[in-house]
Amino acid sequence: MALIVQKYGGTSVADAERIKNVARRIARTRDEGHQVVVVVSAMGDTTDKLIELAYQISERPDNRELDVLLSTGEVVSSTLLAMALKAMGYPAISLTGAQAGIRTDAAFSRARILKVEAKRVIKELEKGNIVIVAGFQGITEEMDITTLGRGGSDTTAVALAASLGAEVCQIYTDVEGVYSADPRLVPQAQRLAEIGYEEMLELASYGAQVLHPRAVELGELFHIPILVASSFTEKPGTLIHGGVAMEVRNKVRGIAHNRNVAKITVVGVPDRPGIAAAIFVPLAEAGISVDTIVQNASIQGITDLTFTVSKGDLARAMEVVEPIAKSIGARECVSDAKLGAVSIVGTGMQNTPGYAARMFGALSEKNINIQLITTSEIRITCIINEAEVEEAVRALHQAFQTEADTASG
Ligand code: ASP
Ligand code: MG
Numbered sequence: 001m002a003l004i005v006q007k008y009g010g011t012s013v014a015d016a017e018r019i020k021n022v023a024r025r026i027a028r029t030r031d032e033g034h035q036v037v038v039v040v041s042a043m044g045d046t047t048d049k050l051i052e053l054a055y056q057i058s059e060r061p062d063n064r065e066l067d068v069l070l071s072t073g074e075v076v077s078s079t080l081l082a083m084a085l086k087a088m089g090y091p092a093i094s095l096t097g098a099q100a101g102i103r104t105d106a107a108f109s110r111a112r113i114l115k116v117e118a119k120r121v122i123k124e125l126e127k128g129n130i131v132i133v134a135g136f137q138g139i140t141e142e143m144d145i146t147t148l149g150r151g152g153s154d155t156t157a158v159a160l161a162a163s164l165g166a167e168v169c170q171i172y173t174d175v176e177g178v179y180s181a182d183p184r185l186v187p188q189a190q191r192l193a194e195i196g197y198e199e200m201l202e203l204a205s206y207g208a209q210v211l212h213p214r215a216v217e218l219g220e221l222f223h224i225p226i227l228v229a230s231s232f233t234e235k236p237g238t239l240i241h242g243g244v245a246m247e248v249r250n251k252v253r254g255i256a257h258n259r260n261v262a263k264i265t266v267v268g269v270p271d272r273p274g275i276a277a278a279i280f281v282p283l284a285e286a287g288i289s290v291d292t293i294v295q296n297a298s299i300q301g302i303t304d305l306t307f308t309v310s311k312g313d314l315a316r317a318m319e320v321v322e323p324i325a326k327s328i329g330a331r332e333c334v335s336d337a338k339l340g341a342v343s344i345v346g347t348g349m350q351n352t353p354g355y356a357a358r359m360f361g362a363l364s365e366k367n368i369n370i371q372l373i374t375t376s377e378i379r380i381t382c383i384i385n386e387a388e389v390e391e392a393v394r395a396l397h398q399a400f401q402t403e404a405d406t407a408s409g
Contacts, residue, residue, distance in 0.1 A: 002167040003125070004029060007039040007135065007157035011174040012231035013077045014044035022231060023084035025172070026130060030090060035125050037164065039135040039157040040081055042073025047136075047150070063108035067137075067147045070109075071097065074134035074153065082132045092130040095120060097137035097145075102156060104138035104146045110287075111138055111146035113155065116163035133160060154215035162222035169224050171211060172231035177238035178203070178210055181255040181397045185390050189397065192253060193236070196244045199253050199345050202379045206343040207258030216240065252346035252355065252400040257393050259386050261291075261339040262314040263371070264321060265306040268331025271298035278328055279305065282320050288313045292374045292383065306372065308383065311337055339371065340389035343381040344396060350377050362399035368392050 006029065008022050029036050050069050054061040061069075078094040085092035101117030124131045135153025138146050148155055154171055161169035178200065181189040195203075197220035204213040210228055219226045219240060229237025269275055276295070283290055293307040309317045314337050325333045342363075349355040356373075359380055363370060368391065372383035384392055 001033045001035065003035045003037070003164055004168055004170060005037045005039065005157050005161040005164065005166045006170045006172060007153055008041065008081075008231055009153070009171075009173040010041040010044050010046070012172055013040055013081065016080070019043075019077070019080050020084050022172075023081060023088060023090075025231065026081075026085060027088055027090050030130060037121060037125070037131045037133065037160055037166070038081065039133050039153055039160060040074060040077045041135050041153040043077050043080075046073040046076070064144060067108045067111075068145045070147050071134070071137040071145050074136050078132045078134040082130075085130055085132075090130055091128050092132060093124050094132040094134070095124070096134050097156065098139035098143075100131075100133040100160070102133075102138035102159065104140060104148070106140045106142070106144065106146065108144075108146055110149040111140075113138060113148070113159050116159050118160065118163050121160070121164065149212075149214075151209075151212040152214075154212035155218065158215040158218040158222075158224055158226060161224045162218060166224065168227055169219065170227045170229065171215075172229055173210065174230065174232065175210060175228075176230045176233060176235045177228050178208065178240070178254070180253070180401065181393055182208075182257065185257070185393050186255075186397045188401065190401075191235075192238050194239045194241065194244050195253055196347065197240060197242060198378060199347060200240045202343070202345040202376065203254045203256045206256040206341065206345070206379065206381060208254065208256045211240075251348040252344050253348075254345050255393055255396045255400070256343045256345060257340060257389050259340045259389055260310050260312075261308050261341050261383060261386070262311045262317075262335060262337045263306060263308050263339055263383065264314070264317060264333060264335045265304055266321065266325045266330045266333050267304050269303050269305050269325075270329055271301050271303045275328055276305065279321060279324055280307075282324060283317060286316060286320050288317050288320065290317075292372055292381070294372055294374070308339070308341075308372070338386045339383055340386040341381050341383050342389060342392045342396060343379050344400060345379045347378050349380070356380055358399055359396065362395045363392055366391055366395045368395075 082092040082094040104111035135156040177191045179189040183189040201216045225241040291308045296303045368388045370382045374381045
């Protein structure tokens with residue numbers, strides 16, 4: 001008997017029939033003799049609908065109220081799933097994030113989990129219950145309800161798996177696992193049978209939508225194997241873990257893309273201490289997350305500073321940066337809202353020269369202009385025009401595809 005945490009995404013519980021289907025899958029795991037803790041997302045596009053509703057009421061909905069509102073989506077799906085299991089004769093109980101002991105900081109809409117006090121969950125497991133926990137939410141010291149950021153149910157699941165010492169965290173979704181590229185863009189993309197945490201973290205952070213990056217981070221930190229698989233099929237999925245065989249690692253494993261990139265350049269910045277801080281401290285204080293930052297080597301004491309934000313943050317970021325640019329004597333602030341990013345990821349590039357050259361070559365063959373380049377030890381990212389993202393992903397998959405380890409079935 002093992003303790004297994006399963007998470008079902010919004011599409012998997014989008015209507016009554018699908019909730020019953022998920023209940024049957026949970027029952028099967030239970031019949032195999034396991035203890036099961038389940039984390040659910042809100043049904044279908046419930047969260048989007050709730051956000052829309054809030055903005056119909058107010059241009060700036062109150063943060064605290066908004067989080068309570070959004071948390072109800074997951075409460076609905078968790079209760080229905082518990083009812084479905086009970087109707088099938090299985091003992092089950094639903095718990096809100098607060099009841100499950102998910103303690104967070106007070107950053108509404110992007111709260112971080114500080115700890116999990118899983119007493120109640122453990123008690124219910126000991127009673128023989130299947131425990132259904134509402135994902136994406138927690139509670140502060142002050143007993144205010146928080147949410148963890150879009151897609152946060154994955155993080156709830158891995159955090160619970162870590163605190164309960166579960167054998168595995170199974171994330172069930174509407175795709176069959178992690179692919180070498182988005183199969184909607186690249187029909188030849190292949191499902192990866194397994195992938196290491198670091199590679200998965202890069203892929204998730206740079207656009208692969210299959211898993212919340214913070215969930216991968218937690219998995220790595222607490223050594224929880226994470227299985228990503230479809231709730232609609234019996235296919236084996238992708239296992240994210242730390243024990244990936246060496247020779248499999250020595251490759252480009254995947255291509256990630258992100259169409260949601262905007263760029264701001266502060267032109268003609270005086271090159272002296274304190275300038276970067278003057279720009280980025282206020283951005284951070286405004287809660288704007290900055291991704292790529294590039295500063296040129298200066299010529300005659302003048303340089304350019306470029307950084308990227310998500311498109312939704314561009315207007316606010318310009319509001320923050322323009323007055324600062326003026327006050328520090330920069331020439332101007334320019335922005336481009338129509339960018340995207342393509343990344344190649346693989347531990348193999350760590351010690352092998354030539355990956356960057358091949359990547360740039362593949363893009364130049366398609367006449368795709370690279371605007372910015374950033375790298376980590378296991379990733380190379382090119383910022384390009386949004387309109388060219390699809391073609392770029394295909395070209396890169398073509399250039400590197402022989403390296404993906406494939407899996408059948
Ligand atoms: N329901 C939330 C969202 O749509 C959380 C989740 O699905 O994980 O972002
Ligand atoms: Mg969702």
